[in-house]
Amino acid sequence: MSLSVALTKGRLEKKTVAMLERMGYGTENLKDKGRALVFEDTKKDIRYFLVKSNDVITYVNHGVADIGVVGKDTLMERGNQNYELLDLEFGKCKFCVASLPDQDVFQKVGHVKIGTKYPQVAREYFLSRGIDVEVIKIDGSVELAPILGLADGIVDIVETGTTLKENGLVILEEVCEISARVIVNKASFKLKRNEIMAVVRDLESVVKEDAHKNGFEG
The missing domain is CATH 3.40.190.10 (Periplasmic binding protein-like II)
Structure with missing residues (x-):
């Protein structure tokens, strides 16, 4: 067959x-x-x-x-x-939450804005943490979102972390391995x-x- x-x-x-x-x-x-x-x-x-x-x-x-x-x-x-x-x-890579060093999204009071190509993954993760989240779907370079003030942080796939570092972002948490x-x-x-x-x-x-x-x- x-x-x-x-x-x-x-x-x-x-x-x-x-x-x-x-x-x-x-x-x-x-x-x-x-x-x-x-x-x-x-x-x-x-x-x-x-x-x-x-x-x-x-x-x-x-x-x-x-x-x-x-x-x-x-x-x-x-x-x-x-x-x-x-x-x-x-x-192999990882889903990670990242932001600028002075913007820890897990310490922010009130709702958090997250830019990502993966809105479902981001929404489920933040809701599982009991955090009120507004997810903004981005199709291009998500690293720009916190730099330009569109979002407090991002959820994205990270392999080496080089792109994040080059744009001044840091990993706050690993969501899961993929x-x-x-x-x-x-x-x-x-x-x-x-x-x-x-x-x-x-x-x-x-x-x-x-x-x-x-x-x-x-």
Whole structure:
């Protein structure tokens, strides 16, 4: 029974394709793709297609993709109606609350204004802390919001923290860690359980191999 797999374009795509190649899957078409968006595996009965992160969830939700690879940040912001079966342990970064050094949003009296690309994540986090929050959706560089006075602080994805430092911002708190995840359509999981679990087990073996190797190197 054939499988369809939705991959997030960009860095997650490249990392996932590298894992599939190590698993012995036929990824030649994915590696030399030109402008194509849909690819057949040359060794397995699998079709891959490349979409933006939000669309991975949409395609899996509607059963067009049986399996999807997407960042936990997107899952947290969008909500997930599917099964999340595996943490791929790459694409690692963190959701953080940051502000200018003299603007600690957790010490502010009254409601706090937070700029972010992830309004759902920011709102839930501050409400869980019992803080009255006004969330301002920003699509571009969120670091500008506290600098220009639009917001008291920001919630954003932080990998190295370099961009924050260069703009004079400091991390106040880490909300949670995020990484690439494997999600599966619930109906597909009933109909194609064996085929899906074969792929998941293959991916898991690469994750464990890397963890083992990094443990020795560490």
